[in-house]
Amino acid sequence: MEPSSGRDPCGTPAAAAVSPVVVVHGGGACHIAKDRKEMVRQGVLRAASAGFCALKAGGSAVDAVECAVSVLEDDPEFNAGYGSVLNANGDVEMDASIMSGKDLSSGAVSAIRCIANPIKLARLVMEKTPHCFLTDRGAAEFATAMGVRTVTREQLVTEKNRKRLEKEKRGKEGKDAQKLESQKHLGTVGAVALDSKGDVAYATSTGGIVNKMVGRVGDTPCIGCGGYADNDIGAISTTGHGESILKVNLARLTLFHVEQGKTLEEAAEVSLNYMKSKVKGLGGVILVNKAGQWAVKWTSESMPWAAAQAGKLHCGIDLNTTTVTDML
């Protein structure tokens, strides 16, 4: 019963009581090879479960999204943290952002190197500085001052991503150039959550796009593009072609449609279609609101996602592949 445009269901609790929920995505992507599918599926399920455990342990929505995204950053299957794709120089440069819907406090970092969990640094920017966004050297100095765990460059540069970069560089001149263009936007990760107090939050983290220029900043760390959270409307995390997402402010645009009375799913559909028709950009979104409703939607070929709510784990990758299992 899934419509053709790439969506999956909304959880709609009958009672007015808050039903805490965590929804995660593992990035809008082109076709995911069969041998990777199960690992990707397990990855998003693990992240949604970890985020939900954080809520059950009394954590806030911010704790839950940070926890879920950290799990995905640690998983080399996804383009964030340890699985980050490489820039044109063969280095990893990462972007991340986080936001609390309670008071709109936000933290973001870009062009981050040698840190395994950029989302933790983004949270520190939110909570320990008077600013919203630190980049490059300043962000690195702040990380050191905060005692954030660093890793070597080699630990983040995986063989798989080295090959991916080589292929991309070769393909640029070849006939596969167009196909490879759509394959660049892999696996960014994100989470949205609602906690028992009725607060919402989002977190998004990425290695960006393969063969990007050194210093390229995408949508992910930009509040309103890579995500947004406002208790009065909801929380959203986005994925897809960063330049397109930036041009249409995809996260805030989607929430604007919610403010105007659309359901989460309608709003997601309208804004993703707008991005597609206006700038030919593909992507995906996950959303949650304070009523505990949630939605996932994408215009890319696939988008691994999982949601944890009321003892159930929902999960999907492609259209018509949703599974629902009991949470252990």
Ligand SMILES: NC(=O)C[C@H](N)C(=O)O
């Ligand atoms: N896969 C992605 O979502 C890529 C990310 N939005 C970027 O362009 O940096």
